[in-house]
Amino acid sequence: MSTTTVTSTPNPSVFGQSVTYTATVTGITAGTPPWGDVTFVIAGGPTIGPVTLTQTGVDSGTASVTDSSLAVGSHLVTANFVNSSDPLDNSSGTTIQLVNQAATTTTVTFVPPAPVCGETVTLTAHVAAVPPGSGVPTGTVTFIISADGPTVTGTLDPSGNASVTVPALSVGTHQVAAFYNGDANFAASNSPLTPLAINPASSTTTLTTSPPRRSAVSR
Incomplete structure (x- = not known):
């Protein structure tokens, strides 16, 4: 039976930050690389995939996805591998992604x-x-x-x-x-x-004058 492990980088992350999830699948037979697809299921987030496995060693392969949609909290991430040449050779791996508040x-x-x-x-x-x-x-x-x-x-x-x-x-x-x-x-x-x-408000002073009053003259 193949084995699947999953990692996330960075972990922990902050809200809105892009996180890369990578599944590594090791084949059932030494020297025989696994072939198939990986689907990532993120609790509280999206399901991404299937993603075709890329061979990275004589008996292993990886698949990666990125996501930035998770809310603050802890999220279970599951990577499910389905072997395209052997339907009985399926495996899963999990990790916990911690998302903190963004500054x-x-x-x-x-x-x-x-x-x-x-x-x-x-x-x-x-x-x-x-x-x-x-x-x-x-x-x-x-x-x-x-x-x-x-x-x-x-x-x-x-x-x-x-x-x-x-x-x-x-x-x-x-x-x-x-x-x-x-x-x-x-x-x-x-x-x-x-x-x-x-600032102080500006003010305007207006001066007005009136003609002098004429006094009455008695005769």
Whole structure:
């Protein structure tokens, strides 16, 4: 009976990272390479194959596939070999693939970039996966504004952006931080403290004059 083993690289991986699964099949007879196909069954993921075995030794062969679709967690990977010349010579091998959360980065920007007192400000956070992770994070971002500023929360859109509008802030420099709260597949992160300067509003002074009043003269 042939024997089948399966390995995965890298293991563990992070969400969105491409993983290569390789099955190695050793033939039943020394010096006689196995011939056939391998199907990979990934719990919580796809079934890939059949993939034709490639001869790599006098009595062995390999088959490999790649996949990046697994959610965070532990997944059983089974490689099933079917011998094309001997239907009774089938074998299977298993391994466990561990997928961790992908790291993220968070940045924050302002519109307008130089607001004046009395003007509302739109804060936008962008959250992105850190390679080798991939995909678009979901969930919420909490914006914290120092001094007299509010704390507000926005929801990420399909592009990984969350925007909120804050009311007029007092004149001065405020520190703004955006905290991504994470989801099942992406880890939490926060932006650096970013200064937001609120400038005084410009004012205009208008001086008007009136003609002098004529006093009444008695006769």
